[in-house]
Amino acid sequence: MPVEISESDVPKYQQLADIMRRRILSGEIQPRHPLPSKKQVVGEFGVAPNTWDRAVQVLRDEGLVHTVMGLGIYVRPREDWPA
Amino acid sequence: MPVEISESDVPKYQQLADIMRRRILSGEIQPRHPLPSKKQVVGEFGVAPNTWDRAVQVLRDEGLVHTVMGLGIYVRPREDWPA
DNA sequence: AGTAATTTGTTCGTATGTATC
DNA sequence: AGATACATACGAACAAATTAC
Numbered sequence: 261m262p263v264e265i266s267e268s269d270v271p272k273y274q275q276l277a278d279i280m281r282r283r284i285l286s287g288e289i290q291p292r293h294p295l296p297s298k299k300q301v302v303g304e305f306g307v308a309p310n311t312w313d314r315a316v317q318v319l320r321d322e323g324l325v326h327t328v329m330g331l332g333i334y335v336r337p338r339e340d341w342p343a
Numbered sequence: 344m345p346v347e348i349s350e351s352d353v354p355k356y357q358q359l360a361d362i363m364r365r366r367i368l369s370g371e372i373q374p375r376h377p378l379p380s381k382k383q384v385v386g387e388f389g390v391a392p393n394t395w396d397r398a399v400q401v402l403r404d405e406g407l408v409h410t411v412m413g414l415g416i417y418v419r420p421r422e423d424w425p426a
Numbered sequence: 427a428g429t430a431a432t433t434t435g436t437t438c439g440t441a442t443g444t445a446t447c
Numbered sequence: 448a449g450a451t452a453c454a455t456a457c458g459a460a461c462a463a464a465t466t467a468c
Contacts, residue, residue, distance in 0.1 A: 321404065
């Protein structure tokens with residue numbers, strides 16, 4: 261079953277962060293690999309660009325990803341993850 | 344000279360956060376007192392509502408303010424500030 | 427060398443929902 | 448009931464960085 265965004269009481273940006281965090285922690289997206297691009301997420305999940313930006317900020321604050329401008333948003337090596 | 348927002352290389356939301364942080368640390372806005380409202384900031388500084396929201400999030404991440412829904416954004420007591 | 431395409435970040439204006447007074 | 452205030456979300460535009468050709 262595809263993971264989708266619902267109109268629940270949980271904000272969409274939080275749902276998106278949860279989805280990506282799960283993909284990272286499960287190894288589906290590996291360290292030093294990029295998250296899907298903004299355009300991809302907007303198209304596939306049907307959210308606004310800003311909403312994705314907010315989701316990414318959650319993951320950035322958690323230390324799971326970092327941005328390389330003009331390239332993408334990359335999963336940090338496991339050594340940099342919080343304990 | 345009035346504090347204003349410029350079109351420099353520093354993002355506006357960061358400039359706004361800097362302005363409010365200075366007001367807080369200087370005691371101009373005291374603990375348990377509110378920041379200016381979103382409408383006020385939008386009107387006086389000439390920025391978009393989203394830009395103010397981002398500035399507030401910076402201060403919230405720093406532990407300087409917290410939100411009371413429907414009421415305002417309040418300066419935390421000094422005991423809660425980071426060392 | 428230069429242009430186009432991709433990607434992120436910033437900013438705008440607007441609308442809506444919920445909470446407080 | 449009405450006014451005020453914050454959070455969320457949308458859609459659009461533009462700048463800067465990177466890559467590919």
